Amino acid sequence: MPKHLRLPPINAIRVFETAARLGNFTRTGDALGMTQAAVSYQIKQLEDRLGFALFERKPRHVELTPRGAQLAKGTSEAFRLLERTFRDVREARDSVLTITALPTFCSNWLVPRIGSFQMDNPELAVRIDSRSDLVDIRAGDADIGIRLGDGHWPGLEARRLFADTATPLVPARTAKRYGPFTTPDDLLRLRLIGPIGWWRDWFEGVGGDVSRLPERPHLELETQTMEVAAAIAAGDAAVMVSPLYFAEQVAAGSLIQPFPHETGHGAGYWLVFDKTRAREPKIAAFVQWMLFQPMAFCLNRPQPAFPQDGEALTPAP
Structure with a gap:
């Protein structure tokens, strides 16, 4: 852009707009936290750049020249538009809460509960970002996040919520057909879904026979929700997942947690x-x-369902 078409410094324009409204350089300085001399200097610089006078200097005040009045009208409208735009953006930012979390946490834990937060805070709209990538919270891509890890993310405050644990869950129909599950090894009647490393860790923690575990799981999918759905559809499978995500299904009886032991992964x-x-x-x-x-x-949280004396699950006829 040619130099003569470039905007003057925004600070000089702001000084001019304020002086045009107040009609006095001293009061302009008071309003902007500047000296009267600094105001005069900014106006003089602006006049020199434009090539014409903006004010007529009077003994106790200043008056706009015709060109100054024309410029003052446009700059006042421009500043009002800027102020309104910034106010609208601030209000929009203050009234929308953007939360980032992993897809399974969002769908299985956060979304079913977020309604209670919105009822307590009706002035807020909530936007949930369930991408798997790490969202840059410091850059403003989200207001707050729920992350899985060790609690150390540079520049971010971290408050621990839950331990990251895993335990076998069995669909109720499968438990009825293939139970009772009185020892961990009884689960080996079923096909195993989920990371085989998690299965090994869990079996070691409960004293099960790790040597009987397969080298790889029957199935391992992208999300735990998909793995639970696959176990339900299979009818003869147990799935190793985080009980945090499926507490409601356990409470409702559609999934059974046969044993209380949960293996921690070190993260949270x-x-x-x-x-x-x-x-x-x-x-x-x-x-x-x-x-x-x-x-x-x-x-x-419901207690895991273990077979009690005289109450063991029996196979369906």
Whole structure:
């Protein structure tokens, strides 16, 4: 762009717009935190750049020249538009909470519960980003995240929520047909779905016969939700998954947790957010709500279903 068509410095335009409204360089300086001399200098620089006078200097005030009045009208409208645009963006930002979390956590844990947060905070709209990639929270791509890891993400505050554990779950129809499962080795009657490393860790933790495990699982899919669906469809399979995701199905009896032991993976689920934004009302509200959830989960979580004396599951005829 040719030099004569470029905008003057925005600070000089702001000084001019304020002086045009107030009609006095001293009051302009007070309004902008500048000296009267600095205001005069900015106006003079702007006049020199434009090649014409913007004000007529009077003993106690200044008056706009005709060209100055024309410029003042346009700059005032431009600043009002800018202020309105920034206000709208701020209001939109303040009224929309963007949460990033892994797909399975979103679909199986967060989405079924987020309604209670929205009921408590009706002024907020919630947007959930369930991409598998790591979203840049510090860059503003999300307001808050729920991540799986060790709790160390540079520049982010991290609050621990849940342990990352796994345990076998069995569809109720399968348990009825192939049970009872009185020892861990009884699960080997079934085909095993899920990471075989998780199965080995769990069997070692409960004293099962690890040597009887297959070299690879019958099936391992992209998400735990898909693996549970596959186990239900198969009718003769157990699936190694996080019980955190399927507590409602266990409570309803559609999935059975035969044994209480859960194997930890060393990681956990963490609530993460930008430290510098911790006091923003929407972030503070979600943090407070979210940190209550582990306590509620522990209090309301159903106990695993183990066969009791005289109550063992029996095969269907």
